[in-house]
Amino acid sequence: MTATTRRPTPADPRPDLSAESRVPSGACRDLPPELGPDAIGVLEGRTFMFSDAAGDVPKGSIAGLVHDDTRFLNQWELTIDDAPLMVLSSGTVDAYSAAFFLANADLPHLPANRVGVRRQRFVGDGLYERVELRYFGTETTSIRLRLAIGTDFADLFEIKESGRDRTPDITRQHGPDGSALGFHYRNGSYVASVHVEADPPADLVDGDALVWDLRLERGQQWTCELSVPLRCGAENTRPSVRGFGEAVDHGPDDPSTRWVTEKPTLHAEAELLREVYHRSAIDLVAMRIEKSIAGEPVVLLSAGLPWFLTTFGRDTLITAYQTMTCGPEVARGALIVLARHQATAFDDFTDQEPGKIFHEYRSGELSQLGVKPYRPYYGGADTTALWLILLSEYWRWTRDDALVLRLRGNAEAALGWIDRHGDRDGDGYVEYATRSTQGLGNQCWRDSPDGVQYADGTIPVLPIATCETQGYTYDAKLRMAELADGPWDDPELAQRLRADAAQLRERFNRDYWIPERGGYYAIGLDGDKRPIDSMTSNMGHLLWSGIVPDDRAGQLARHLMSPEMFSGWGVRTLSTSDVGYNPIGYHVGTVWPHDNSIIAAGLARYGYREEANRIAMAMLEASRHSGYRLPEAFSGYDRSFGRQPVPYPTACNPQAWASGAPLLFLRTMLGLELGEDELHARAHVPDELGRIGLHRVAALGQHWNIDASGSDCRVSLADQAIQTAGAAPVDVTGTG
Template sequence: MRLDQINILQGDAFVVSDRQGDINPAANVPDGLFYRDMRHLSRWQLRLNGHQLEALSADNLEYDEVVFFLIEPTGTIYRNPSLSVTRRRAVATGMQERITVHNFGNTPVAFELTMIFDADFADIFEVKDQMSKTGHLYRHRRDGGITLGYSRADFRRETHIDAPGAFVTEESLTFRYELPPGQEWGIDIQIRVGVEVDAALQRRQHHPDMPYSIREWLDASPILDTDWDDLLHIYNRSLLDLAALRFYPFVGDRASLPAAGLPWFMAVFGRDSLLVSYQMLPFHPELAYTTLRALAERQAIHEDDHRDAEPGKILHELRNGERAHFGERPQSPYFGAADTTPLFLIVLDEYERWTGDTQTVQDLEPAARAALRWLETYGDPDGDGYIEYQTRNPRSGLVNQCWKDSWNSVVHPDGSLAKLPRATCEIQGYAYDARRRTARLAREVWNDPGLAERLERDAEELYRRFNTDFWLPDLGYYALALDGDKKPVTTLTSNIGHLLWSGIVPPERVDALAALLCGPRMFTGWGVRTLADGQPAYNPLEYHNGTVWPHDTAIAAAGLARYGHRDEANQLAMGLLQAGHHLRHRLPEALAGYPRKNTLVPVLYPTACSPQAWAAGAPMMLLRMMLGIDPEPDTLAVRPHLPEDLRRLALHGVRFRGARVEALAGTAAHDLDRLKPVPGARELQ
């Protein structure tokens, strides 16, 4: 994310521009108006009398609206401009822009206002990888507007620009006007997007434009009360970012699920949507409800090598651009993830624990049983009890199918790649947790005690074998993975935090892991490095080999708290939340892994998504951890353990089983150690 970058977004449409509001063509830069993975405007530059304007200020009004205040440059500090320009822009399925010119001079001013435009219809991956187009670009002028289009076989996209009163050329709109002193003049420009793809896919992907308003979303959110002002701002920023990233996969349904992040991942990602849904259960359980339904509906039922699909597998990614349409990337839905399927089972259980919605668990029983079969068959092709992965599509499938899915993320300490297939440690933890959780559902909801007993036996066997095969006694931590020869990959990584979160670690080994997670090799002062310092593979600017990811740190903190290491968990939480003070209270996808003592401020990873869904959800997970909120069979318990510098923390209106409850700690609690229902609580559904 550039420092001068301004973003607005709504669902699967977003706009990235500079502080003048201009969209400037540049290689490998995701500026533009994007809709469903393609760029519908690649140039959108405002000129007044042929000159670029200067920005006085620019700021978002909401996540989907921004205003720019601009002036005409005079070329000298001794003469102030008489004309100023306001651009007010909103995005939905397309873009609307209101341009207003103000004359603050004493005489009439004749001016020429020009908008220069273009649309390259680049697929988001063509932007990222600087690839060229193979289809046909066209444009048709009409009275007061123009249509820019792109076609290739049965695939077509169009951008319709409507500008009443403009003189229209193939690349510009021009308005000429004489403005009296003290007056203003304005014009509205509408940009509509047109999509022609497979009709069945279009029906599946259609959604209304944000039927659940931002005010409704905020009103439904718990109210945070704390004496730490930065935390209040981080909480509110996270809520707004998650509101902006919502998709509506079911026509006419207000329930939403989160996209992964702007700009590269404005799409449904199984892993991201599931983890964000988990993070948000005390705050917005409808995210989990929709995510589970949407992923179950798209669960693989056949083998498909190109899509890495296998019966029972939960999807990795759902794309709508040209490259996916023609199979130049794996066609959507793409299933190249080995962790989404156990995560689906984990979130299904956690959703029921928070909501008591056994009907959804019953409805999704076939999908859950299919997911279990995948764990036991396709997920474990050699029958050794571990989930391992290797793409079925060597031409364009993902090499790494864990959350660290960059090509070089599973490496030995010297940086050499681990041999395929790979069984990463955290996925085994997920599989263990998924079996234990699904056993509970089988016993309590599906009335299948035989399945419950088998899953519990399988979980215990996995626990025993994992703690033998993955533990490195000479090093005091778990191997990152077993490689294709079943040899441990001895790299020290943040994956050990996920193992704590899953509960697969014996209590006697937790102290060693806690010391590593909070020690200088792994903890930068802002968060946990994905790969520990001191190993040749470490690079503070390598995507998964040394950066700090907020969601990853939050998972490690939750794992430490699970085992009673609350002080260490708070150390990680405070470091991450203190970073928000320097980042306008928005946690990005990733930070560089430099030590805090050297940089004093957090350093952004150069191409980090911002906003990014599971980064926005990380503070929610930390709030739950600090308050010790946990659903129990008959009640929702709170066992707070606050950081030393945090004296008051409360969440009013936590969502639990159809009611609103309070979580209080510190000076807000008055020694209250249980959550109490709020009078007049509203039902969740």
């Protein structure tokens, strides 16, 4: 597709800042094809390790050990007599751990499969690996086991693109006894180092390789433990509490164990729902970031493996919303951390404006030294409204007046950004157009260069006001009015915000509505205020926000569930009838679980419960084909195209808001809403799922049990039997 955009003329002061012009230079790789389709990644918090199926990181690949946006290992290759090991079986045990079962290749003095090798690996506050050898030959043999190690201290952005060679600036301090290798790097104020420790020590240090010369007799076993602790300045990772024996059996203080004990318990007849719920819980634990803000411990979620293990405003906020039924801890952390970095000044390089909530925070060398604008970067038009929405949602679930009062100044600054700087031309809509030389062209959730386009495939001129951002803004103002009536005790502010929201709703439904093609909403208005007429999944976000009049909701529901939009596995990002449709295009035809969870919640809000369930069930069934884990996105091919969803080739997996999607689907099926002093449920559970019990849901300072089957639903306090009026009790079997 060749993009065409209007070029500025001498009379036009606006620069050409189309999405096309913001594509970074240089080749860019998303995932390591050189590792093969069975590449294995393990992660926890802000640390991940990618390798091939043998557990190796070949030098020159984009795999390795990455923490806090810096690659600490770019080579980690285990050989016997310089020959790669053969893979028998390998895979992840949990999100943070993996096991590799290997054997020796055929060698001149040693037939294949005489030495069995098991590698156990996990990440936490570093990388930990155990290598175990077992010899099954009949005669005594000698082998040389070599672990080749390398580091380049590359910034995460350089891993995917071309970066400078730091080799001349890397110094080494290797232990002469073979017990450790040390690598150090400095560039001005930026310092990084990594140490590899071995027990037992190697017999030889050969360059940057550890070498063991082993003489093995039949039945002999040999074990070595390797550790790569990461101590990275002021933002240390928390200490690991695991040992190798706990890669499968979690210890009592393990984060996964804590999650299991704290999250609501799901009882369900359907194994599918139990498996997806468990998988989501484990993945969300792995992406938790624990840190301290001004002495206050907080927890929030990074965005996804491999390239987004950091705080993303939009992703973090939406995931916190999706997971509210599992407790308010993540939402509280997101609110506090993002408020801490709320913009207070103007800065073109980072797209910063007073009151704006940031889009992305990076900690690598390029960001720390100011080469990249990500410490933090504010190029998100929707994050500020989403922060306000989450503040309201957190209060509805917790009635935590103290935090809402504490963050009032941040909320008012956010509202000020929406009205003053977000609305760039005073037309009442929030628009985006980067001012940064390295800024994002598209600053909505569809932030790829062609993510926003006309139905004929051409790219609009900036600034752009996307439809869902206006919906979020509408919802945010109504929610802030609720807080103004409540803990803020400011009825004048509440009245003004409701008036603003009503005017926005009226204006929006006039300017964004396109009567052709059965009636639908434009994805946005371009820099000339022309409707961008592609038909997209963003319409479902409008239902979620409530900005759609009741008499138009049915038209949107029909579009979203039409063959052009609904693939059978979920709603596509772009209609198949649009010229730019591509089932394997990032935002122009793929199916995104987080997008679908919002759409389903929006459909249910307007009473389209069957349609919402159809989406939820399609997504849950899709997860069967990926270990009950929903990836960031999968291809938009029709369900009739194959027996399982076609993967999107470079999807993050796991990704936080994809892992959060099943939790929002479950909330939508149960119809959970907050009242003044109790939790309400209007269940509409699909027949395929049978009976569901979600017990010990934290809300309003108490714990609640919800038991449902079809439209029958019972809500009670966890320690009492308080049945809602007109609801029949449900006998739930099966425990997750």
